[in-house]
Amino acid sequence: MSRFGDATTIKQVDEGRFEVELDGDFGMAEAVNGGYLMAVLGRAAVASSPHEHPVATATTFLRAAAPGRAEITVDTLKAGRTAATARVSLAQGGRTATEALITTGTLDASAEPTYTGERPAPWLPPIEECTEFVPPEGLTGFAAQMDLRYDPATMRWLEGRPTGVPELRAWFRLRDPHGNDAAALALAVDALPPVALNAGARGWSPTVELTWHMRAIPAPGWLALHGSGRLVTGGWFDEEVEVWDSAGRLVAQSRQIARLGRG
Amino acid sequence: MSRFGDATTIKQVDEGRFEVELDGDFGMAEAVNGGYLMAVLGRAAVASSPHEHPVATATTFLRAAAPGRAEITVDTLKAGRTAATARVSLAQGGRTATEALITTGTLDASAEPTYTGERPAPWLPPIEECTEFVPPEGLTGFAAQMDLRYDPATMRWLEGRPTGVPELRAWFRLRDPHGNDAAALALAVDALPPVALNAGARGWSPTVELTWHMRAIPAPGWLALHGSGRLVTGGWFDEEVEVWDSAGRLVAQSRQIARLGRG
Numbered sequence: 001m002s003r004f005g006d007a008t009t010i011k012q013v014d015e016g017r018f019e020v021e022l023d024g025d026f027g028m029a030e031a032v033n034g035g036y037l038m039a040v041l042g043r044a045a046v047a048s049s050p051h052e053h054p055v056a057t058a059t060t061f062l063r064a065a066a067p068g069r070a071e072i073t074v075d076t077l078k079a080g081r082t083a084a085t086a087r088v089s090l091a092q093g094g095r096t097a098t099e100a101l102i103t104t105g106t107l108d109a110s111a112e113p114t115y116t117g118e119r120p121a122p123w124l125p126p127i128e129e130c131t132e133f134v135p136p137e138g139l140t141g142f143a144a145q146m147d148l149r150y151d152p153a154t155m156r157w158l159e160g161r162p163t164g165v166p167e168l169r170a171w172f173r174l175r176d177p178h179g180n181d182a183a184a185l186a187l188a189v190d191a192l193p194p195v196a197l198n199a200g201a202r203g204w205s206p207t208v209e210l211t212w213h214m215r216a217i218p219a220p221g222w223l224a225l226h227g228s229g230r231l232v233t234g235g236w237f238d239e240e241v242e243v244w245d246s247a248g249r250l251v252a253q254s255r256q257i258a259r260l261g262r263g
Numbered sequence: 264m265s266r267f268g269d270a271t272t273i274k275q276v277d278e279g280r281f282e283v284e285l286d287g288d289f290g291m292a293e294a295v296n297g298g299y300l301m302a303v304l305g306r307a308a309v310a311s312s313p314h315e316h317p318v319a320t321a322t323t324f325l326r327a328a329a330p331g332r333a334e335i336t337v338d339t340l341k342a343g344r345t346a347a348t349a350r351v352s353l354a355q356g357g358r359t360a361t362e363a364l365i366t367t368g369t370l371d372a373s374a375e376p377t378y379t380g381e382r383p384a385p386w387l388p389p390i391e392e393c394t395e396f397v398p399p400e401g402l403t404g405f406a407a408q409m410d411l412r413y414d415p416a417t418m419r420w421l422e423g424r425p426t427g428v429p430e431l432r433a434w435f436r437l438r439d440p441h442g443n444d445a446a447a448l449a450l451a452v453d454a455l456p457p458v459a460l461n462a463g464a465r466g467w468s469p470t471v472e473l474t475w476h477m478r479a480i481p482a483p484g485w486l487a488l489h490g491s492g493r494l495v496t497g498g499w500f501d502e503e504v505e506v507w508d509s510a511g512r513l514v515a516q517s518r519q520i521a522r523l524g525r526g
Binding site: 055058082085099100103107114115165200208229230250 | 318513
C-alpha cells in the first residue's frame with residue numbers, strides 16, 4: 001500500500017460511520033490538506049454506495065482538521081440506479097471540520113468523450129522543461145509528498161513577478177507511487193498553490209467551498225493540472241482546476257471559492 | 264412585489280424552519296425549476312445568517328419538487344465574521360427534494376475587480392439581433408416567466424443543426440420585472456436550455472448537482488448568460504454558466520453536472 005493509500009484508509013465502526021487517522025504529512029503545520037480530506041470523504045461515500053466513483057463532490061470547509069483521529073458520518077439522501085447521493089461530514093472532538101454532498105455513480109472505462117473542448121497539451125511544457133522543487137533531506141509535510149513539475153512561465157510570482165493572470169500549470173504525481181484513483185484526483189484538484197498568487201495575492205488563501213467532478217477513470221502516469229481563475233474581487237477569488245491524464249482525457253474538473261490571503 | 268418575489272417569499276415558522284408555497288409557473292409540468300429552488304434556499308440561508316449574500320451555493324437535486332407547500336430547514340454549520348455556512352434542505356411530505364451547502368457573506372458593492380479575464384461582450388450580439396420566443400397567449404409555466412433573447416448562432420439545434428460545441432448564449436430578464444438580486448441570479452444560472460443540445464443531445468437533461476457563486480451585486484438591466492461545457496461522456500455532461508451584468512461585470516458563475524436526456 002502507498003503512503004497515501006494508508007493515509008486514506010477508513011475503518012467502518014457502524015452503519016454510515018467510519019474512523020480515519022489523518023496523516024499530518026498530508027498537510028502543513030497543524031492542518032491537513034483539503035484535497036486529502038475530500039479523498040477521505042469520497043472513500044466513505046463510495047463504501048456506503050452501490051456505485052464506484054465519486055462523480056460530484058461539493059465540499060464546504062468549516063474549520064481546519066488536525067492530524068489524528070477523525071470521525072466520518074455518511075447520511076444517504078438518495079440511492080438511485082444511476083446515481084446515489086450522500087451527505088458526508090468529518091468531525092474531530094464533536095466539531096464538524098468539513099461537510100460534503102457527494103453523488104456517486106459508476107463511470108464507464110470504455111466511454112468515448114464526444115466533446116472535450118480545446119486540448120490543453122500545447123500550453124503545458126514537457127516534464128523535463130518544468131520546474132521541480134526538490135524537498136530538502138528530512139522535509140516532511142505536504143510538499144514532500146507531492147511531486148509537482150511546474151510550467152516555469154506560471155511561477156514567476158516566486159520572484160515577485162506575478163504574470164497578472166491567475167493561472168498555474170503543473171504535472172502531478174505522488175512521490176510514493178499511488179495509482180490514479182478517485183482519491184488521487186481529489187488530491188490533484190487542490191494541489192496547486194493558489195492561482196491568485198499570479199494576480200498579486202500573497203500568503204495562504206483558505207478555501208471556503210470546493211466542488212469537483214470525476215469525469216473519467218484516469219490512465220496511469222503523470223496527471224496534468226491546469227489551474228485558472230476568472231475574478232479576484234472584494235477579498236474573494238475563484239479557482240478552476242482541470243486534470244488531464246496521460247491518454248489526453250479530461251478526468252476531473254474543480255472550482256473553488258477562496259479568500260485572499262492577508263499576506 | 265413581482266411575481267418572482269412572491270414565488271420566493273418564505274415564512275419563518277421556527278428557528279431554522281421556513282415554509283414556502285412553490286409556484287408552478289416557475290416550472291414545467293409537475294416539477295418546479297432548479298434555479299427557482301436555489302433562489303428559495305438562498306433566501307432561507309440569508310434569513311438565518313448575519314450576512315447578506317449567498318456567496319457559494321452547492322446544490323444536490325434528489326427528487327423533483329412539485330408546486331405547493333414545501334418545508335425548508337436551515338442548520339447552521341458555522342457563523343463566522345467574514346462568512347457563515349449552513350446546510351439548507353427543502354422537503355415535501357417529509358421527503359427531501361433538494362439539499363444545499365450555502366456560504367453567505369456580504370459582498371461590497373464598491374469592490375473593483377482586479378481581474379476579470381476575457382470580456383464576453385464581443386460574442387453576444389445586441390439584444391435586437393437575438394431570437395425571442397414569444398409565449399403564445401395564455402401560456403403559463405417557466406417559459407412564460409422568462410424573457411430570454413438567444414444568440415441565433417447557438418440555437419440551430421432547434422432546426423436539427425447543433426453546432427457540435429456545447430455552448431448557448433442569451434440575454435436574460437424576468438417578464439414581470441424583478442430586480443437583479445441574488446434570487447434572480449440563482450434563476451439565471453439555470454435558465455438556459457441544456458448546452459448539450461448543441462452537442463447532439465436531445466430531450467430533458469436532469470441536473471444532478473449545481474454549484475454557483477455570487478461574485479458581485481448586479482447592476483439593473485439585462486443580464487448576459489454564457490453557457491458552455493467541457494465534456495460529454497458516458498451519459499454525463501458538465502455545464503458552466505457565467506452571468507454578466509449591464510455594467511460589464513461578472514456577477515455569477517455556475518457549474519452543474521447533469522445526465523443526458525434519453526431523447
